[in-house]
Amino acid sequence: MSGEHAGLLGVLIAVLGGAIRVGTPFLFVSLGECLTEKSGRINLGLEGNLVMGAMSGYAISYLSGSAWLGVLAAGLAGALLGALHALLCQQRNVNDIAVGIALMLFGTGLAFFLGKAFIQPTAPRLPAIALGGWSGSPVVRAALEINVLFVIGALLAPAMGWFFRNARWGLMVRTVGESTDAALAMGLDVNRVRFFSTVAGGFLAGVGGSFLSLYYPGSWNEGLSSGQGLMAVALVIFARWNPVSCFYASLLFGGAAALGPALQSVGITWGYYLFNAAPYVLTLLIMIATSSSRRTLTGMPGAFTR
């Protein structure tokens, strides 16, 4: 059992497994944010949805005995916060980014407040699908212990891409995001489209939170999220508002987060704080490289060009 998987191959597999494990919450939050931003609003508060989702998912799973009810509850909690964001932002002069920050504060505060009672108990967790059964190596098998939520997320990404390109509703969302004037000319209710996009986005972010508490790392406490919800917002820009790219970007971020511990576990111990900063530096560099004041980003909703 030992030896065969030591060294860099082990790191590679660990990073791959980590990409999936750590990346799944990123995936859900970024898909949610992508949907919201396509409709022309930024919801910076998805960190609040994520934490609130993690808490309510764990709480409901514990109280009901069903982890899947927990996931649903997490989504609903996220949707509620999303609805709050949408309703506030459609008022005149109300800044969507500021509301996002406020909701982040409110969501995490509420989750911590209500979540006190659920730090101790052990709730039923989500099961995993063993996709690595073919392999003789326990390492590969462990890396391929895939959660159903990841599969759903992986399918959701191309589905959302298709939705934006081909579905009528998808076109509506895009039109509203590209140009309010055009949307009004087409007789679309801008606020309503944005409302549903933000609520659905909030739902997805809540589900992403339930992955944290119900699967990986799989418990509820106040330090559970280290800002994944905030990072996911950055990730959407990184992925240029393309749901399929969100999927790849989430894996990349997840893998980058797994890199530090993986390198230390084979004895490369220098500068782990700097390795921990890798995802941020990477995003920043790519943002700088792909932005230009002359050229609007491909895929960027029109409402974002000021």
Added chain:
Amino acid sequence: MRLLEPLLIPLAALVVSLLLFGVFVALAGHNPLQVYHSIYRGAFGSWFSWQNTLVRASPLMLTAMCTALPARVGLIVIGGEGAVVVGALAAALVGIGLNGVFAPVAVIGLMLLAAMACGGLWVAAVGALRHYRGVNETISSLLFNYIAIAILNFLVIGPLRDPASLNKPASVPIGSDNMIGNIAESSVHWGLAYGLLACLTLWLVVRRSTMGFAMDVIGGNPRAAYLAGLPVGRLVILACLLGGAAAGVAGMLEVAAVHGRLSSSVNAGYGYAGILVAFLARHNPLAIIPVALLLGGIRASGGLLQRSHDLPDATVLVLQGIIFLVILASESLYGRTPLSQRPGVTR
């Protein structure tokens, strides 16, 4: 009458948020009136509580500026946290390096300058990226925060670590002579004066100078500003520079007035709260003073809520969140209240 709006709307919003919060604590099984009383007692009920509030308000005044000033040119920057860290780092390096070389007054002055310069440049980079490369300033400033914190942690546990700092990795002290003391006999350090001074100065810049006027033009309509021949890029970067410099001072205060050295705790969480203060003050440097006092007071009362009502510490987070949300929602009321005599002409 319209002059009353900026005063009455936030006050009404505050009352509404307190009522909502009252409902919340009542649902959680506590007597709202007693909780209100404790908040008052913990924040403003005695000279002791006032000092408690003031000492928390001063860094908030400074970090709020990091969001308020860029907001005047239309940028939403949330990089106060990073600027605090960078300012603290710069101040600590200067303080350690010059400890005993120059007189304390000079060391403190140089620490201040270094913190302002580094905090300012850190956030100015965000503004420059926005202006010249079109990089979203909100996201880039967020990333800058994480990067600054990672650099701080790396330095504190690695190259800058004082071997004598046993169970809390930290740099060597900057020397007790180089510390900023408390105001008179109080337990409030001189950082309060720095905060007030920054608010007043920047208010004058924003409200009374041509530059401030030009910034407002840019914030209102960048295209018009271009057409009017304003140096948009320079002003955008300058606004970020000033905001970052203010937040850098908050970092310097953590080193020179609180910790006396560099440790991971110099990042004391004032950056994100500062964003809240800036928005509540509608990016007006003068209004930041009372808002920072209010927020400082709420935070100061958190401990008493825990100890006398057995409420979790997240209670004050919830209260801050509610106030923030209600005040933001109240933004839509400006120009629509009965106080605004000629509706429709506004904005």
Added chain:
Amino acid sequence: MKRRSLLKGIVAAGAASAVAGLGSRAAWAQSKVRMGFIYVGPRDDYGYNQSHFEGKSAVARLDWVKAVDEENVPETIEVVKTMESMINLDGAQVLFPTSFGYFDPHILKVARKYPEVKFLHCGGLWDASKHPRNVGSYFGYIDEPVYLAGIVAGHASKTGKLGYIAAIPIPQVLRNINSFTLGARSVNPQITTQVVFTGGWSNPVKEAESANSMVDQGIDVLTCHVDSPKVVVETAEKRGVYCCGYHTDQSALAPRGFLTGSEWNWAKVYIDYAELIRANAEIPNLVRGGLREGIVKSSGYGPAVSAAAKQAADAVRQKFMDGSMVVYKGPIKDNTGKLVIAEGVEHGQTDITLESMDWLVEGVIGTTKG
């Protein structure tokens, strides 16, 4: 009677020179003993903060004690204000700020301002020559049960590779890692301990990721020194490897793979202090103690622990109990090959020099540098 003699017995250097200011305060005798507790994290984190909260709850049950506490207090000016607030608003006579980072500069600063209040810090190294007399520190030799856990881990491991997930490289963490490793290597000198520093006291995703990476590398016993061991213990169980708990009893979280764990028993410390204060007695500035004094203990053995392992660990436990066990006995090399404790040199558990440990023992894979 026993307790008093215990406290006296375990007081190390400096106690004699320390005269508590409390002696003069006879007025307090009629009223309750008022104690304030401050935690850096949530009260119920399944770990460090919870262990103190449990201690506080135990002492608060005494009808002549009034105890207040505050959670999630950061190591900034916040803790200064919390301490002052407990003194001024709650009339606290003695404060227990429990996080390492509270000590310098915060406690030292406030203690000078309130000479009549006692500040007892968990883990700090009180120094008679530098620190105010109304400051004291208490800590437990938790590395004793950790050493025992190392013995059990050494017996349980088939791959000879152990994993330690730690927050940051500070002396108390390093001492635990070293004692664990020395315990394991007393069973099998070929055993290695891989260390991963997560960089923070509470970072569940990194802790889980570190645990997974280490299991991928063939490590088959995991333990940790972070604020809440819950994630590490549960991840180990999920991956089917053994684990040792820390801070509190985590056996329920890993019914199959849990071997043993190291727990605090702060209730004992806090009740002792409360009684000293009530009796207006002098409070020692340094209180230390291990298994023998009951300040720390081992969690019960899990089902996976072999009889031989139990026997070996219990034999050493006996030596800790009678005071004959010395963990740090030369020659000991660090993991860079340098001789850190020379042949013939012994550092007993009470030796204060062990509390500024900055090296990792031979057999540990990792570095103390960031």
